[in-house]
Amino acid sequence: MAGFSTPTAVQAAAIPQALAGKDVLATAQTGTGKTLAFLIPIIEQLLQQNAPGVAALVLVPTRELGMQVMDQYNALRGKKLTPGALVIGGLSEGQQLSAIRQGARFVVATPGRLEDFLNRRLIRLSGVRVLVLDEADRMLDMGFLPAIRRILGVLPKERQTLCFSATLEASVARIVNDYMKNPVRLAFGSTMKPSENVRVQAYEVAHDRKQELLHRLIAGETGRCLIFARTKRGTERLARNLNREGFAAAMIHGDRSQSQRTAALTGFQQGRYRVLVATDLASRGIHVQDIAHVINYELPELAESFIHRVGRTGRAGARGIASTLFTRDQRSELHQLEHTLGIQMERMGKSI
Template sequence: MTPFSELNLSSNLKKQLAALNFVTPTPVQDAAIPQAMEGKDVHATAQTGTGKTLSFLIPAIERLQKTQGKHPAVLVLVPTRELALQVEKQYRDLVGRYLPKAAVVIGGASEKGQISDLRGGARVVIATPGRLEDLLERRMLKIDKIEMLILDEADRMLDMGFVPAIRRIVSKIPKERQTLCFSATVDPAVAHLLAEVLRNPVRLSFGSTQKTSSSVKLIAYEVEQSQKAALIHRVVSNEAGQSLIFVGTKRRTEDVARKLERAGVSVAVMHGDRSQSQRNRALESFQKGRAQVLVATDVASRGIHCDNIAQVINYDLPKMAEDFIHRAGRTGRAGATGIAASFYTPIERREIARFERSLDLKIERIAIKENLVREQRGQMVDTAKLKFAGAPAPTRGKSGGRRNMPAGVYLEGESLQKYAAR
């Protein structure tokens, strides 16, 4: 493949790519960038973690350097807030100071700041469809001079019901434009939408988009529901790298995180009930390595990039086979190896078999037969004995009861077992 340094790119962009240690394009980048820079519409599908973001940002940046104006010229539509922020960060890293910063238009964040960025001459708008439509209806933004439309994770936007909004947005954009579409999967509904927005596109496909990367090892633990919490602690503790845990509900996400924190694990939490600032802080903490574990609902299954995710754990199985792929795609990225582990109860054996059958996968199954809860309590007892050994004798009150005694101290035998089980 042709190195970035030998592509027909501006000196500014080459310098930034070199500073970010981007040397050799991935296959999707190698194929898509030249086609997009020729002004062609592109529809590319590839597995997660293959470098799709750079595939559309490089052509967009090159276009911006050749045109002038203070109006938005590039519109990037994405399904989630997190993905919008990821794309904006990648754009900021690539342009440095030689292009205006992008305006991020998303819900859950300060509208005042977003409008300020738009009025400040932003040439790139990165938006979720809902908030963008809101600003358009209130005439806070014009997109009648857009030169390039980019649909990122188009399949996910379809899943989330954004197709009507996308159609309305596209109707306000000039027909004479370039459109780039990138997704991990494609189905008839997606194809129908793309037929409306793309003009004679170059079709690119890389590998099976319905399979996990070959660099990801698939494991499934059969475990009773009552032992999941003990198992998650064991699996996380046995991995030196970072772990991303997917949980089915917001409430259970908080519960899993709380139990891991009590066990001394540094945890960040993401789900739909958390404010955007809380979600941003959680993601930043995980990306910068301050949190060993990120516990999240499917809000994190796409749009989260972290090079150090050693394992993904499905605490609760996903409902859709496609979600299984996207969750697993958070690890083993850009040539690295990773583990995707799933917890399933005996009554969920058919679900694991369904994933294997529909995705043509082979998942290693491990049955957990020992009592992990009892084992964990035993460890707590040992810790309690060590912690309280050699403590000074307590003083007694007039009633004969102990006073000034820290919780858990001076417990022995049955009382110590009860303490450990709490």
């Protein structure tokens, strides 16, 4: 199995239930191996039933996550199963349609593009046996609820539904009640706390010395660094400054084209860029292995985002560091963040 030997807690709990045909609702942090927790049961089902047409559908919030799920599927599927079809925005429609026409039985889609294909009668979902909602809370945050409801409305009622979410907010709970049958409820780790493997620290710094501190933190780190800014413009400004200072940095945010995002992520994964600067919205699709240090150059607007940011390091048992920079007038904001999450960040000396 593609070099995986010990299942993660999520996989060990979810795979047997999913193989038994049960609906599964799992809340789990990122980096817990949830993709395999649904891919393995799906591949088993596809091997057992050979009916033509789309049999398994995975809905994801972002193109990047869709591409990663598909890469894992293709690494695992072996020779007996046909390649899957990706139905996501930002990539050539022709390629996606030809995969469907060639008999793909496994489809990974973002809700917007899939709904468009359904409206234009380019895809049929009447044979779907398994539906996966991956990062369900994120899809709802992004306003996909109406599209998801319309998509679920055309799926067969007799199907298995697997839902993975970092949190179980009211909106997710509603979808669960409406579309799942007696789901087995699995919860792993506090989804509102960083992983135990991450050292969480905070630096108080004067506003005009933040860049200097950032350069010091990156220079003192040998591994990959992921930096978060609040705005698209802030992301661009930081990436420009870092490159000027001699740090190989790439950036991703909502206005970057699909090819620009893919190039940045691939370059970061392969080590051409040691630093990636991102906004919160773009960050949810980042599943790059071995990020050593996450730096919150700016505080996130939502406590939830802090967990998603920090969840990019310390994955799959590795250790990581998450540093947060804040100015004196943000002390109360930082306290509020700690209070909401029930954590205490280690205060680092006022070195700058």
